[in-house]
Amino acid sequence: MPAPRAQWKGFLKFGEVACGVALYTAASAAERISFNTLNRQTGNRVRREFIDSETGDVVEREDQVKGYEVDNGQYIVLEPEEVAAAVPESDKTLKITAFIPCNEIDDVYFDKPYYLAPDKMSADAFVLLRDGMKKAKVAAIAQTVLFRRMRTVLVRAHGKGLIATTLNFDYEVRSAREAFEDMPEMEIKGEMLELAQHIIGTKKGTFHVSEADDRYEDALAELVKAKMEGRTLPKPKAVKVSQPSDLLQALRESAGAMAAADKKPKRTAANANVGAKREKAIRAASPKAKSGTHQLRAS
Amino acid sequence: MAIRPYWKGYLKLSLVTCPVQMMPATTDSEKVKFHTLSRTTQNRVVSHYVDAVTGKEVKEGDEVKGYERGENEYVMLEDEELDAVALDSTKTIDISVFAPRDSIQWIWLDIPYYLSVEDPLGQEAFSVIRDAMAAQKMVGISKLVLSRRERSVMLEPRGKGIVLWTLRYGDEIRDQNAYFEGVGDEPADPEMMPLVQQLIKQQTKPWDGKMAADPVQDKLLDLIAIKKKSLKKPTKAKAAPATPSGGNVINIMDALRNSIKANSGKHA
Numbered sequence: 001m002p003a004p005r006a007q008w009k010g011f012l013k014f015g016e017v018a019c020g021v022a023l024y025t026a027a028s029a030a031e032r033i034s035f036n037t038l039n040r041q042t043g044n045r046v047r048r049e050f051i052d053s054e055t056g057d058v059v060e061r062e063d064q065v066k067g068y069e070v071d072n073g074q075y076i077v078l079e080p081e082e083v084a085a086a087v088p089e090s091d092k093t094l095k096i097t098a099f100i101p102c103n104e105i106d107d108v109y110f111d112k113p114y115y116l117a118p119d120k121m122s123a124d125a126f127v128l129l130r131d132g133m134k135k136a137k138v139a140a141i142a143q144t145v146l147f148r149r150m151r152t153v154l155v156r157a158h159g160k161g162l163i164a165t166t167l168n169f170d171y172e173v174r175s176a177r178e179a180f181e182d183m184p185e186m187e188i189k190g191e192m193l194e195l196a197q198h199i200i201g202t203k204k205g206t207f208h209v210s211e212a213d214d215r216y217e218d219a220l221a222e223l224v225k226a227k228m229e230g231r232t233l234p235k236p237k238a239v240k241v242s243q244p245s246d247l248l249q250a251l252r253e254s255a256g257a258m259a260a261a262d263k264k265p266k267r268t269a270a271n272a273n274v275g276a277k278r279e280k281a282i283r284a285a286s287p288k289a290k291s292g293t294h295q296l297r298a299s
Numbered sequence: 300m301a302i303r304p305y306w307k308g309y310l311k312l313s314l315v316t317c318p319v320q321m322m323p324a325t326t327d328s329e330k331v332k333f334h335t336l337s338r339t340t341q342n343r344v345v346s347h348y349v350d351a352v353t354g355k356e357v358k359e360g361d362e363v364k365g366y367e368r369g370e371n372e373y374v375m376l377e378d379e380e381l382d383a384v385a386l387d388s389t390k391t392i393d394i395s396v397f398a399p400r401d402s403i404q405w406i407w408l409d410i411p412y413y414l415s416v417e418d419p420l421g422q423e424a425f426s427v428i429r430d431a432m433a434a435q436k437m438v439g440i441s442k443l444v445l446s447r448r449e450r451s452v453m454l455e456p457r458g459k460g461i462v463l464w465t466l467r468y469g470d471e472i473r474d475q476n477a478y479f480e481g482v483g484d485e486p487a488d489p490e491m492m493p494l495v496q497q498l499i500k501q502q503t504k505p506w507d508g509k510m511a512a513d514p515v516q517d518k519l520l521d522l523i524a525i526k527k528k529s530l531k532k533p534t535k536a537k538a539a540p541a542t543p544s545g546g547n548v549i550n551i552m553d554a555l556r557n558s559i560k561a562n563s564g565k566h567a
Contacts, residue, residue, distance in 0.1 A: 015498050015558020027471050038365035039350045039357045046348040046357050054342040067336035068523050076526045086518040099499050104506040108324045108411045115478040131487040132495035141510050152511045161479035169513040171329035179413040180460035186426040196431030205396040207440050209469035214449035219386040233383045239309045242316050242424045254313030
């Protein structure tokens with residue numbers, strides 16, 4: 001394997017201690033299934049063109065400048081050099097300005113992870129910071145110019161090394177409180193909460209890393225095949241939403257089904273039948289409602 | 300201000316299902332927005348599509364998605380047809396597994412979204428799922444199709460709502476061993492640990508979103524304000540390049556002592 005290429009080289013500084021470090025891309029971006037845009041009339045591919053909105057003439061890349069709209073239709077022009085001048089000169093140093101307890105950090109700010117590795121001379125200082133942060137359960141905040149922008153990164157111990165995660169700027173992050181402010185306060189207690197906790201308990205497991213071969217690609221290929229053969233795929237079934245009056249019953253049945261499934265060797269097979277069972281139960285309405293509760297208590 | 304949801308669908312735990320909506324947790328709306336202008340005419344530059352073969356403009360209504368079946372062989376797919384893709388995870392987040400939050404490392408987190416109830420009818424069901432996860436200190440793991448890919452997602456209660464993270468695919472994470480080969484297996488020097496612990500303690504602060512401020516955006520806004528008043532050219536402010544002392548093994552101990560001294564001085 002060839003030596004990985006560093007995205008950035010500089011120093012990581014905590015207090016008066018500095019160590020030479022480099023940043024490496026830790027994760028590549030997910031690629032979506034790309035469709036090509038076609039012209040419906042001709043079936044040909046299309047390409048994008050940039051034109052002057054008034055004259056309709058094509059404007060080449062080098063003739064494009066940035067404009068900030070001050071009044072309707074009035075612009076202040078900023079040349080690329082002027083925008084670049086707003087970025088401070090890089091001192092090539094990630095200076096740690098604060099340590100933050102890991103459990104307090106708002107992860108919604110996270111942008112991209114980079115492996116932060118020391119150069120040969122700096123391993124001792126690097127290991128010291130890594131183990132110190134691990135022990136104190138903190139991550140470090142540092143700022144520097146990365147990729148021609150002033151970025152804040154969060155540095156945390158990760159295995160033998162460190163990960164520096166770039167943070168989104170504060171004005172780019174929506175407040176969770178505001179995002180949820182339209183929802184009413186509702187705290188669930190008693191049997192409902194107990195049942196739901198019980199269901200979660202039966203579904204405890206670990207996150208299995210998935211590979212890129214996703215089922216969507218297969219489903220899409222199936223759709224294309226159907227179209228080629230002149231078939232139409234059946235419309236997806238409408239999802240049945242739990243009515244508030246059904247909720248407790250649905251929880252009881254779920255908990256009951258889970259308990260039953262636990263006794264059988266194959267959970268997936270047992271679960272597959274649950275939907276059908278439930279539809280029957282709904283049709284049969286309330287008289288049978290209590291059996292679900294019984295199952296749970298017995299388990 | 301009502302924001303149009305990015306995605307609408309259903310959240311499901313076993314037999315409990317409720318209608319939900321989702322929006323990205325990040326936004327460009329507060330960013331200084333520039334338009335592209337033509338330098339010569341100062342008019343706005345807009346983009347449009349032209350037919351790659353005929354060179355003629357393609358009207359918006361004539362744009363259609365093409366699925367490449369072979370070289371230069373496409374099948375046209377309308378949006379309504381795409382909705383018929385037979386996969387539950389396009390519309391329903393069915394939570395299949397629960398795991399402790401700490402078991403999923405930060406490196407897996409890709410894009411965050413805020414998940415909330417779409418219809419008051421589902422409020423109680425949503426709250427049950429959220430509160431039960433919170434009470435068990437668990438996050439939910441599920442699958443969801445977003446941007447035409449089936450992604451693993453993690454659901455974590457947050458206030459009245461839920462934060463949904465897309466998780467990266469296994470083959471997107473680079474093998475860390477290749478990067479940390481140079482780091483030995485020995486732990487840090489036990490004599491220095493108390494000093495570094497002390498330094499960390501001195502500099503530990505509560506989390507504050509302002510730590511992720513953008514000084515450059517402020518400068519650009521200043522520049523725009525200046526230009527608006529007059530047409531003076533700004534001069535580049537030179538930052539004095541720092542000269543780091545380098546990672547010399549011998550002086551780490553001294554450097555740590557100096558750091559702690561410097562910090563205590565500030566607090567006194």
